[in-house]
Amino acid sequence: MSKLTPIPIDYSWAFSDKTIKDTSYITHGYYTYPAKFIPQLASKLINDYSEKNDIVIDPFMGSGTTIVESLVNSRVGIGTDINEIAYLLSKVKTTALNTSELTAAFDALYDELFLFASNGDAHTEIPIQNMQRIDYWFLPSQKKTLLNIFSKICLIENADVKDFFLIAFAQILKSCSIWLQKSVKPTRDHNKKKYEPILLFFQQAKRMIKKNEEFNKILPNEVKNNIERYRTVEYGDSRKLPCKSETAKLIVSSPPYVTSYEYADLHQLPLLWFGHLNDLSNYRKKYIGSAYRNRDDIDLKSATADDIISKLNKHKKSEEVKNYFADMLETFMEIRRVLKKGGKACIVIGNTEFNGVQILNAEVFQEQFENIGFRTDKVIHREIPSKMLPSTRNILTGQFTKKHDGDLKLAYPTEYIIVMEKL
């Protein structure tokens, strides 16, 4: 059992009074990113542990929640992610666009696409790689319409406006495919309800235009007018942060779990369309924990990690778990490099289980930090009332389930926020 388990749950960190409207306010509602944390959580940590103009970093920025909240709270936001969709999304979510420019582009797309709908002629000027994989996921009629939408977006000259509409396009892809609805595993459903891509696309774009307007209103002018100074988002690895040594005040991040390579699977539809996915198994290797390196001699700097790995010894997951803790330790060393003395690293993480062995992520991370020059400031134990992860899921169908079947069980009913201070 985890040493952290007896820590009482602090219900003030559950934010259970927050509605979907609250958690998807401003640009947070642009895209359904798996396992994102709610903006209120990021904002509270930012306000508790940093001041205006401080540098706040998220090495695993995902959909950019920490970066958006940093900007809204007048902090300098820096983020990286190894997923191209996460990078594009974070960039779009932190770019306050001019509403009239967006509306003009929307109207032009609307005219062109409805014109196409009436004469039935698809324009496919944009070369698409991976057409076979696209055919696997999309019915011909929907593919044809999506191709048309995609090629029109690609012709938009203003890069920020183009990226904005690419995110609207990415958001509708799952609904317009035969990907089994609500499944987190790539599974096809040939009886799936067919949505009309053009209607979905314009509904989504319209919603996003409203949210962009809200973002414009809420973003402090000083940040909006100096966005290049306040925001750095990069496609890159958590172990190479775009930040000078000892300059950052705060890290707010929720790292991937051991099976983080599943993010590659989850995002494969937009990755395919945007030409980032030539070889899925190779693509997965850049994710934390999944690099197939031999780590036999590595000192994980955590007795708990060593214990977990010895318990998993005969299980196929033991190498993956070792790689995962090794990669996370390297990330923590990079965090130590960028943080100022007294700066805090707030890591949001839950524990998991493989084959009856508890993977005590929070405890391992805490030990690793303590062994590289940090002290524990606080450990918050919180409930996750609305997290997008299922408490359990069927590993064959990927559908959410109440039963505990299969050897892989994901259960995050509560999680920890470990607050570590650099000494």
Ligand SMILES: C[S@@+](CC[C@H](N)C(=O)[O-])C[C@H]1O[C@@H](n2cnc3c(N)ncnc32)[C@H](O)[C@@H]1O
């Ligand atoms: C739990 S998600 C973060 C979600 C984020 N807090 C949000 O609100 O959207 C973890 C992220 O880690 C990213 N990741 C995995 N391996 C990485 C690596 N080596 N470097 C940077 N990011 C990585 C995944 O792509 C994923 O977006």
